[in-house]
Amino acid sequence: xxxxxxxxxxxxxxxMEAKRDGLPxxxxxxxxxxxSKIAPFxxxxxxxVVNVGIAEQNMVGMxxxxxxxxxxxxxxxxxxxxxxxxxxxxxxxxxxxxxxxxMLSINAGFAYGQLGNTHxxxxxxxxxxxxxxxxxxxxxxxxxxREVMRxxxxxxxxxxxxxxxxxxxxxxxxxxxxxxxxxxIVRQGKDVLICSLGTLLPAAVQAxxxxxxxxxxxxxxxxxxxxxLDRNALRMLLDSHSHVVVVEEHSMHGGLTALIYEVVVSExxxxxxxxxxxxxxxxxxxxxxxxxxxxxxxxxxxxVRKVMEMLS
Amino acid sequence: xxxxxxTSNPYELDFNGIRAKxxxxxxxxxxxxxxxxxxxxxxxxxxxxxxxxLYFSILRYQRGDIDHPDxxxxxxxxxxxxxxYYATLCEAGFFPRAYLDTYMEFDSHLPGHPTxxxxxxxxxxxxxxGHGLSVxxxxxxxxxxxxRSNQVFVLTGDGELQEGSNxxxxxxxxxxxxxxxxxxxxxxxLQLGGGTESIMPIDPLEDKLRAxxxxxxxxxxxxxxxxxxxxxxxxxxxDNRPQALIAHTVxxxxxxxxxxxxxxxxxxxxxxxxxxxxxxxxSDMTVGGSE
Numbered sequence: 322x323x324x325x326x327x328x329x330x331x332x333x334x335x336x337m338e339a340k341r342d343g344l345p346x347x348x349x350x351x352x353x354x355x356x357s358k359i360a361p362f363x364x365x366x367x368x369x370v371v372n373v374g375i376a377e378q379n380m381v382g383m384x385x386x387x388x389x390x391x392x393x394x395x396x397x398x399x400x401x402x403x404x405x406x407x408x409x410x411x412x413x414x415x416x417x418x419x420x421x422x423x424m425l426s427i428n429a430g431f432a433y434g435q436l437g438n439t440h441x442x443x444x445x446x447x448x449x450x451x452x453x454x455x456x457x458x459x460x461x462x463x464x465x466x467r468e469v470m471r472x473x474x475x476x477x478x479x480x481x482x483x484x485x486x487x488x489x490x491x492x493x494x495x496x497x498x499x500x501x502x503x504x505x506i507v508r509q510g511k512d513v514l515i516c517s518l519g520t521l522l523p524a525a526v527q528a529x530x531x532x533x534x535x536x537x538x539x540x541x542x543x544x545x546x547x548x549x550l551d552r553n554a555l556r557m558l559l560d561s562h563s564h565v566v567v568v569e570e571h572s573m574h575g576g577l578t579a580l581i582y583e584v585v586v587s588e589x590x591x592x593x594x595x596x597x598x599x600x601x602x603x604x605x606x607x608x609x610x611x612x613x614x615x616x617x618x619x620x621x622x623x624x625v626r627k628v629m630e631m632l633s
Numbered sequence: 634x635x636x637x638x639x640t641s642n643p644y645e646l647d648f649n650g651i652r653a654k655x656x657x658x659x660x661x662x663x664x665x666x667x668x669x670x671x672x673x674x675x676x677x678x679x680x681x682x683x684x685x686x687l688y689f690s691i692l693r694y695q696r697g698d699i700d701h702p703d704x705x706x707x708x709x710x711x712x713x714x715x716x717x718y719y720a721t722l723c724e725a726g727f728f729p730r731a732y733l734d735t736y737m738e739f740d741s742h743l744p745g746h747p748t749x750x751x752x753x754x755x756x757x758x759x760x761x762x763g764h765g766l767s768v769x770x771x772x773x774x775x776x777x778x779x780x781r782s783n784q785v786f787v788l789t790g791d792g793e794l795q796e797g798s799n800x801x802x803x804x805x806x807x808x809x810x811x812x813x814x815x816x817x818x819x820x821x822x823l824q825l826g827g828g829t830e831s832i833m834p835i836d837p838l839e840d841k842l843r844a845x846x847x848x849x850x851x852x853x854x855x856x857x858x859x860x861x862x863x864x865x866x867x868x869x870x871x872d873n874r875p876q877a878l879i880a881h882t883v884x885x886x887x888x889x890x891x892x893x894x895x896x897x898x899x900x901x902x903x904x905x906x907x908x909x910x911x912x913x914x915x916s917d918m919t920v921g922g923s924e
Binding site: 345347368369371373374376378379381382383384385386387388389390391392394409410413414417418419 | 702706749750756757758760761763764766767768769770771772773774775776778779781783797798801802804805809
């Protein structure tokens with residue numbers, strides 16, 4: 322098994338690779354050079370980096386303008402200050418105008434757990450799903466982040482990528498190929514379906530192993546492609562499992578859980594769905610990411626507990 | 634086929650020619666608004682001399698090849714001035730006159746605010762205020778870094794400058810030395826609810842712009858001779874500060890009973906008022922129809 326890797330390192334490598342391939346990439350920062358780990362790219366391509374300072378609205382607006390000239394604008398800053406500070410720029414300048422802007426939403430979820438609620442980004446999927454045209458991805462590990470970024474740079478149109486800042490255990494082999502819209506089945510089973518968003522995938526895999534050890538045959542599905550999404554594949558997946566549990570470092574509202582509920586209701590499926598998503602009315606809780614994940618049941622133990630609750 | 638380089642405006646009209654175009658554009662905008670019973674006619678009349686000067690003298694573009702890579706860019710940040718903008722684009726030949734009859738209608742080529750997916754010549758969809766300056770800055774920066782000679786013209790309102798995003802953009806335009814960007818401010822001193830200075834003062838505007846690093850010039854924004862002169866001078870300035878041009882305008886300019894009356898921000902002229910306005914504009918065109 323390879324060593325855990327930071328997704329950002331892989332994404333920066335893809336940006337360098339794109340430059341070598343002659344793609345007209347411009348990276349936009351909002352005093353987020355360290356957040357994005359852009360240094361190697363900036364050293365090699367200083368003319369392709371634009372740091373606007375702590376001004377996210379202007380970062381996104383300028384990115385749209387840059388894209389209008391034929392360049393590929395890539396914004397790279399901290400998730401809690403991307404969508405909500407500059408929502409109207411994202412909604413209008415990027416999504417409504419359908420400009421070729423790629424948004425790297427770095428350190429999403431509880432990545433900044435100890436820094437408090439102002440720094441938690443657990444509502445980003447809900448926000449970006451309300452926008453048109455934009456593709457939405459949440460890579461689970463470094464090989465997938467590489468593939469997602471390669472796709473994003475070649476897709477013409479807005480892309481939102483939910484990113485992390487920790488070294489994440491590698492679930493995918495180096496040879497992994499990402500298909501936009503596909504649900505990535507990491508373990509194929511037949512009774513319990515575990516649906517995972519982003520870097521919670523190792524926890525979902527671990528939960529799958531624990532359930533298997535107890536005689537169950539769980540499926541572990543990685544939802545790295547939120548939009549596009551093969552709804553027919555999702556319908557069949559939900560229909561072929563009796564119990565479904567969703568694990569996402571995101572609010573109950575508007576994220577993966579909500580997406581699955583939408584399909585269950587619209588397709589009139591019988592699946593029993595439980596979720597480890599963050600409940601409404603969260604206390605003002607800060608702590609390490611591990612502690613926050615444990616508190617909300619966003620780990621293998623929490624997923625197994627949720628399945629047991631459903632079965633009892 | 635190889636594209637020819639664009640080096641000039643396709644019309645290059647003199648001041649009298651621009652004035653005549655502006656009069657026709659006013660007539661069109663008034664008729665569109667009267668017909669559709671929707672629009673921001675005071676804003677349209679405020680900006681029309683600026684737009685006419687840009688499209689018939691200043692902007693370098695090519696008719697029939699509107700996406701030409703050498704073209705100058707124009708962004709209408711005050712998107713509610715759509716009527717004046719559409720009337721100008723039509724007069725400059727960007728789309729057929731028949732479109733004018735569909736202003737604000739269902740799925741029209743000419744919706745209530747500029748929509749680039751709908752209207753030939755519209756570079757960017759606007760409507761919410763405080764967006765255009767950043768977008769223009771992005772275009773200017775990309776052109777500058779890529780060694781392209783395009784120039785970027787952006788028209789903001791004055792009330793619009795109450796949006797903080799403009800000042801983020803202003804900081805960046807100055808810091809990045811975007812001397813290929815020309816920021817024109819339609820300073821008619823009125824906004825939806827009243828005078829800008831009574832709602833939230835913009836002044837001292839020149840001091841603010843200078844403090845942000847701009848070279849500031851003033852012009853009568855309803856006088857094409859002054860507009861063209863100020864823009865030409867700004868283009869030739871050759872200093873390393875970006876250019877901001879305060880265009881002192883009259884909201885409702887050209888129609889006496891609309892001038893400086895806040896209600897005409899989005900009041901709709903009756904057929905009688907439209908006829909009266911046509912009389913003032915010395916036009917015998919009747920209301921309705923594209924010709």
